[in-house]
Amino acid sequence: MSETISANPDQKLPKDLAAEKGMVNVQIDGTWHQFPKGTRMIEAARQAGQILPHYCYHPKLSSPGSCRMCLVQMGMPPRPAPGTDPAYGDDGYQQINWMPRPVIACANTVAENMGIRTTGDIVESCRKGVMEFLLINHPLDCPICDQAGECRLQENSVSYGKGQSRFVDTKVKKPKNVDIGPRIRLDDERCIMCSRCIRFMDEVAGDPVLGFTQRGTHTTLTVHPDRLLDSNYSLNTADICPVGALTSNDFRFQMRVWFLKETPTIDVNCGTGTNITVWTRGNTVHRITPRQNDDVNSCWMPDSHRLNFHFIDDKTRFTEPLVKEDAQHLPTDWKSSLDTLAAKLKGADGSTTAIIASGRMTNEELFLTKQLAETLGTQHLSLVPRTGEDDGMLVAADRNPNTTGAKLILGTEDPFAKLDSIRDGVRSGTIKNLLVLGEDIITDAGFHFNDLAKLDLLVQSHTSANPTALAANLVLPAAAFTEKRGSMVNLTGRIQRLNRATEMPLDARDDWEIIRDITLAVTGAKKDTFLIEDVFKQLAAAVPEFADLNLSRIGDTGKPILDTGYQIPLLTNERARKAAGEITG
Amino acid sequence: MAVVKVKRPKLGFGEKIYLGALAKGFLITLKHALKSLAGKSIGADSLKSSGMGVTMQFPETRWDDQLPEYYRGAPTLVTDEQGRERCVSCQLCEFICPPKAIKIKPGEIPTDDPWAKVEKRPQEFDIDMTRCIYCGMCEEVCPEQAIYLRKDYLITGLSRAAMVHDKKKLYEIGGVRTGLVNKWNELK
Numbered sequence: 031m032s033e034t035i036s037a038n039p040d041q042k043l044p045k046d047l048a049a050e051k052g053m054v055n056v057q058i059d060g061t062w063h064q065f066p067k068g069t070r071m072i073e074a075a076r077q078a079g080q081i082l083p084h085y086c087y088h089p090k091l092s093s094p095g096s097c098r099m100c101l102v103q104m105g106m107p108p109r110p111a112p113g114t115d116p117a118y119g120d121d122g123y124q125q126i127n128w129m130p131r132p133v134i135a136c137a138n139t140v141a142e143n144m145g146i147r148t149t150g151d152i153v154e155s156c157r158k159g160v161m162e163f164l165l166i167n168h169p170l171d172c173p174i175c176d177q178a179g180e181c182r183l184q185e186n187s188v189s190y191g192k193g194q195s196r197f198v199d200t201k202v203k204k205p206k207n208v209d210i211g212p213r214i215r216l217d218d219e220r221c222i223m224c225s226r227c228i229r230f231m232d233e234v235a236g237d238p239v240l241g242f243t244q245r246g247t248h249t250t251l252t253v254h255p256d257r258l259l260d261s262n263y264s265l266n267t268a269d270i271c272p273v274g275a276l277t278s279n280d281f282r283f284q285m286r287v288w289f290l291k292e293t294p295t296i297d298v299n300c301g302t303g304t305n306i307t308v309w310t311r312g313n314t315v316h317r318i319t320p321r322q323n324d325d326v327n328s329c330w331m332p333d334s335h336r337l338n339f340h341f342i343d344d345k346t347r348f349t350e351p352l353v354k355e356d357a358q359h360l361p362t363d364w365k366s367s368l369d370t371l372a373a374k375l376k377g378a379d380g381s382t383t384a385i386i387a388s389g390r391m392t393n394e395e396l397f398l399t400k401q402l403a404e405t406l407g408t409q410h411l412s413l414v415p416r417t418g419e420d421d422g423m424l425v426a427a428d429r430n431p432n433t434t435g436a437k438l439i440l441g442t443e444d445p446f447a448k449l450d451s452i453r454d455g456v457r458s459g460t461i462k463n464l465l466v467l468g469e470d471i472i473t474d475a476g477f478h479f480n481d482l483a484k485l486d487l488l489v490q491s492h493t494s495a496n497p498t499a500l501a502a503n504l505v506l507p508a509a510a511f512t513e514k515r516g517s518m519v520n521l522t523g524r525i526q527r528l529n530r531a532t533e534m535p536l537d538a539r540d541d542w543e544i545i546r547d548i549t550l551a552v553t554g555a556k557k558d559t560f561l562i563e564d565v566f567k568q569l570a571a572a573v574p575e576f577a578d579l580n581l582s583r584i585g586d587t588g589k590p591i592l593d594t595g596y597q598i599p600l601l602t603n604e605r606a607r608k609a610a611g612e613i614t615g
Numbered sequence: 616m617a618v619v620k621v622k623r624p625k626l627g628f629g630e631k632i633y634l635g636a637l638a639k640g641f642l643i644t645l646k647h648a649l650k651s652l653a654g655k656s657i658g659a660d661s662l663k664s665s666g667m668g669v670t671m672q673f674p675e676t677r678w679d680d681q682l683p684e685y686y687r688g689a690p691t692l693v694t695d696e697q698g699r700e701r702c703v704s705c706q707l708c709e710f711i712c713p714p715k716a717i718k719i720k721p722g723e724i725p726t727d728d729p730w731a732k733v734e735k736r737p738q739e740f741d742i743d744m745t746r747c748i749y750c751g752m753c754e755e756v757c758p759e760q761a762i763y764l765r766k767d768y769l770i771t772g773l774s775r776a777a778m779v780h781d782k783k784k785l786y787e788i789g790g791v792r793t794g795l796v797n798k799w800n801e802l803k
């Protein structure tokens with residue numbers, strides 16, 4: 031026997047070194063890597079910098095291995111004959127015997143001394159063949175298909191397609207433009223039968239209403255005959271559908287995706303703080319999609335939150351400050367509105383003044399609100415509670431996105447506590463001046479129009495027309511969540527960042543600037559805070575949980591700053607499935 | 616390399632005062648002036664001369680029948696032989712247009728429309744002719760053969776707004792084109 035490493039008992043083989051760490055050695059395209067045992071070949075290739083084309087595989091779903099797009103060539107060391115020892119080469123690895131047929135990379139796991147080829151004749155011709163079969167019956171719909179521009183089938187056609195069809199028979203016709211639910215449209219001709227949508231509805235949404243009927247080339251995706259695809263998570267199926275078979279009714283034919291700019295930010299509809307991407311063209315928000323964050327929302331988001339953005343572009347938006355004169359609201363400018371406000375508040379006794387702020391405010395805004403309350407010398411500061419039903423997945427019972435932040439900044443366990451006393455004070459007449467920031471207190475906090483009529487001064491800052499504004503002496507136009515920067519802390523205690531995707535309409539202003547300007551108008555001091563970063567700096571100095579942070583350090587996926595013990599149910603479920611080996615991601 | 620010295624030619628007296636050359640030039644001009652008065656300028660016919668010289672009296676006289684088939688005039692939208700709007704508002708032309716002259720608002724075809732199966736067509740389609748550079752990229756990129764550069768080149772208007780061709784105007788200039796796109800015609 032030749033002199034090999036195995037002949038030297040002092041030197042450990044790569045396989046033993048890897049095994050000590052629970053890893054295995056895998057050769058990908060000629061280079062050796064180490065991966066944890068049980069890693070799928072497709073994930074191993076991804077970590078080695080090779081993204082394999084795939085349709086049916088999704089890290090958060092089970093792997094049926096049905097599309098065959100991820101085929102690669104695999105090799106293993108030869109099995110030693112009985113009674114012989116495996117032979118190791120100079121590098122300490124066994125020789126790899128390549129299999130003549132391909133294997134799917136998405137459902138197979140790596141093994142010691144395995145070889146994977148992601149290129150080469152076999153692999154290339156497999157991809158070409160799979161693509162040709164997928165395109166046999168595919169319609170020429172790209173010009174009218176909303177998926178165009180982000181379609182896996184288009185992308186892989188460019189890389190592995192033939193460009194010309196050899197198929198001479200009539201194409202199989204399937205149902206098109208099918209109404210399968212209130213928010214989703216199905217086009218069966220475009221479906222490539224990857225079953226991602228079926229698995230999502232079954233495994234994640236827990237509402238298995240989708241399934242295949244027929245067989246072979248006639249396989250058709252359908253919804254259960256007695257049901258609709260009406261789950262509050264249905265739009266996620268349009269996100270994960272690799273083609274344009276499932277598309278969103280809301281986004282249908284609104285804009286081609288290649289015109290849209292993506293801004294990473296967070297959802298503000300509940301305490302979960304789902305990470306989202308806002309897709310805009312010019313100053314118009316066209317759609318919102320979830321952004322992966324395995325500590326918050328995985329890859330998903332509820333439809334109700336996703337679609338709550340149309341108000342941003344609505345005619346009911348406030349675009350300039352309004353002042354009430356003789357029961358009529360007239361447009362005015364910022365300077366005179368702030369002057370009016372300051373004149374009324376300056377001499378006022380702090381105990382006759384109250385502030386109702388919002389749990390939808392960012393940390394920076396809440397911090398400035400607290401300062402405003404101190405300036406006005408009032409103890410009457412409360413937020414408006416907003417609760418709903420917890421859906422056991424992502425939607426939290428607390429529909430305020432920043433309750434945790436408010437608790438930290440206002441230094442109280444119950445930032446909503448004083449709402450009742452403020453309401454009573456307004457009714458009994460002890461409170462004369464009321465500042466309402468970002469809330470509609472008639473709709474959401476049990477105030478009546480007649481209560482508010484008793485006030486000397488009612489100022490409201492808000493984005494859009496609402497009942498409280500009707501009663502307000504002064505209405506200040508504020509920014510919507512896609513127009514702001516700032517930070518919020520979600521229910522689990524994770525600080526996350528809002529980024530600006532669109533500009534405010536006309537003369538509207540960012541909320542933190544409105545609060546700063548009210549404070550300055552009352553104190554008469556000179557403006558010295560111009561950047562939201564500076565507000566965060568002051569906040570970080572005042573509240574220990576925010577120390578060492580700034581807006582850029584928060585990053586796009588946030589940072590945990592506190593352990594509240596709150597568990598997001600969907601994540602608990604996902605982690606259990608991962609631990610059980612059902613999913614990989 | 617050897618240096619070659621070139622000598623300036625020696626000019627004679629006549630050449631020095633160059634009057635002779637001037638007179639020669641005058642004579643040539645005069646010859647053409649007389650020819651043009653007689654209506655005999657070279658190329659007068661093919662250039663549609665109005666009788667004097669080769670000058671074409673535009674706009675009374677036009678050269679339109681001389682425009683080649685590939686002439687790139689105003690971009691327009693066309694309908695097919697069955698009166699269907701060919702454009703499906705895929706917005707590729709809007710994307711490719713170098714000066715961003717095209718603005719499209721896509722829309723859905725109502726289900727009671729005879730062409731409901733096409734699903735999509737433009738609600739609004741504007742081409743700003745103050746921006747268009749007649750490059751023909753829109754025609755080239757269109758997957759539905761719906762936009763063509765026609766031979767119209769006299770695009771004028773008294774305001775910026777009048778220079779924006781809307782969908783109605785574009786179909787008016789564009790007219791009908793036959794053949795080529797058959798995918799929507801088959802029984803579906």
Ligand code: SF4
Nearest residue numbers: 172175178181273274
């Ligand atoms: S699914 Fe993709 S390939 Fe098929 S029509 Fe739509 S964009 Fe084109």
Ligand code: SF4
Nearest residue numbers: 221222224225227271
């Ligand atoms: S509709 Fe989309 S996600 Fe569902 S099976 Fe077909 S291609 Fe896959």
Ligand code: SF4
Nearest residue numbers: 712747748750751753
């Ligand atoms: S001809 Fe060129 S510039 Fe004019 S509309 Fe078409 S693409 Fe735009």
Ligand code: SF4
Nearest residue numbers: 702703705706708757
């Ligand atoms: S490229 Fe053709 S089909 Fe697409 S929008 Fe332009 S004219 Fe219409």
Ligand code: FES
Nearest residue numbers: 084095097098136
């Ligand atoms: S991705 Fe592997 S078979 Fe579909």
